[in-house]
Amino acid sequence: AAKTSGKRQWRRFRPELRENMAKRHDLRVRLGRAIEEEEFSLLYQPVVDLAAGEVVGFEALARWPHTRRGLVSPLQFIALAEETGQITPLGAWVLRNAAADIARLQSRTARPVPPYVSVNVSARQWRDTGFLGEVRRSLDISGLRPESLQLELTESVLVRRDDHIDALLRTLKNMGIRIAVDDFGTGFSSLRYLRDFPIDVLKIDKTFIDDIPEEPRQVALVEGIIRLADTLGLQVIAEGVEGQAQRELLTSMGCGFGQGFLFAPPMDLGESETVLLRHDDAPTFR
Numbered sequence: 001a002a003k004t005s006g007k008r009q010w011r012r013f014r015p016e017l018r019e020n021m022a023k024r025h026d027l028r029v030r031l032g033r034a035i036e037e038e039e040f041s042l043l044y045q046p047v048v049d050l051a052a053g054e055v056v057g058f059e060a061l062a063r064w065p066h067t068r069r070g071l072v073s074p075l076q077f078i079a080l081a082e083e084t085g086q087i088t089p090l091g092a093w094v095l096r097n098a099a100a101d102i103a104r105l106q107s108r109t110a111r112p113v114p115p116y117v118s119v120n121v122s123a124r125q126w127r128d129t130g131f132l133g134e135v136r137r138s139l140d141i142s143g144l145r146p147e148s149l150q151l152e153l154t155e156s157v158l159v160r161r162d163d164h165i166d167a168l169l170r171t172l173k174n175m176g177i178r179i180a181v182d183d184f185g186t187g188f189s190s191l192r193y194l195r196d197f198p199i200d201v202l203k204i205d206k207t208f209i210d211d212i213p214e215e216p217r218q219v220a221l222v223e224g225i226i227r228l229a230d231t232l233g234l235q236v237i238a239e240g241v242e243g244q245a246q247r248e249l250l251t252s253m254g255c256g257f258g259q260g261f262l263f264a265p266p267m268d269l270g271e272s273e274t275v276l277l278r279h280d281d282a283p284t285f286r
């Protein structure tokens, strides 16, 4: 009955709709305030060379700790910030702080190849005309070398040929910055973009890693992705590695790198430094 009796009545039957809108509005206002007050923090998750057991880099992951209803997941507040455009100042904050944090971490380690930082960049940021300038400023202010910066994008950014994105990626690559495809295999895009865009790294999504080694079809898929990457000269990072059996299989299939709770969860900068320096001259995750 509600369906056929018009908008006003339909609304009356769904008061939770209005409540939802109020909640979203509230969250949006608080998000704006939080961006102004810089109420966010960054955690860092080690990226590990699977064969050597060395930490080679850290992925920066944003947190919004000071919320009334406890921690709001980044999936939630990043999506909201994307919708409202608030991702531009928030993304700039992430980039600047991640670069500064890792530059500081690098100054404390004697490793010949200092760890890099990988920063998630959302689709809207990739289309922002100010983004390249923001990257340059983050490097200038922090003193981080471009070779120590990796930028992550999702397949949605690459669904169709796009001259702006193409030129931007080439400029970043020429500066020495690496580009990684995050959540590889979960998007709707074709594989053509691997030919058309200058990608350096594939991050195999956790959903593919979850069911190995038990699921033969998943194993075959992951092995296929690793071969494809190898043929194209791309690095591979397995996301969400939680068990030793996964690690061993991935290593034997030639997957170069991994991240996951098996090694370490996302940690604050102090803990990250402790892990990095635990064996500054020996592998950390044997």
Ligand code: C2E
Pocket (backbone or CB within 6 Å): 045, 060, 061, 062, 063, 073, 074, 075, 078, 094, 120, 121, 122, 182, 183, 239, 240, 241, 242, 259, 260, 261, 262, 265, 266
């Ligand atoms: P992502 O970039 O794919 O990051 C990986 C997510 O998997 C992180 O969730 C991480 O904490 C989690 N993770 C890592 N290892 C494991 C594991 O072994 N098991 C399980 N179950 N989970 C693991 P998190 O931190 O909640 O972030 C979720 C997503 O939010 C990220 O997915 C990314 O898409 C987005 N995000 C986070 N920070 C930022 C940011 O600064 N900017 C943008 N644009 N997006 C961000």
Ligand code: MG
Pocket (backbone or CB within 6 Å): 059, 120, 152, 182
């Ligand atoms: Mg990521």
Ligand code: MG
Pocket (backbone or CB within 6 Å): 182, 183, 203, 205, 239
């Ligand atoms: Mg991912």
Ligand code: MG
Pocket (backbone or CB within 6 Å): 182, 183
């Ligand atoms: Mg993701």
